[in-house]
Amino acid sequence: MTKQTLVEITTAQAKFLELVERAHAGEEIIITDKGKALAQLFPLAQRKAGALKGFLPDTIDDSALFKPLPEDELSLFE
DSSP: OOOEEEEEHHHHHHTHHHHHHHHHTTOEEEEEETTEEEEEEOOGGGOOTTTTBTTBOSSOOOGGGGSOOOHHHHGGGO
């Protein structure tokens, strides 16, 4: 089992390089703010293929990307 450590964000800022080294060595670091988990540092070797499956859609509707902007929005760029 991987060792897991909670670190308050202000401490994480001050000791960032140390925490990255510890994560690289295999420790999971959970960065918190007032007890609420914000982020996690972990060794890349633990990253699993498909870890984001279900978080991202299989297809993305990009049709809105190719529609011209309305004139009022377009004028803001001029």
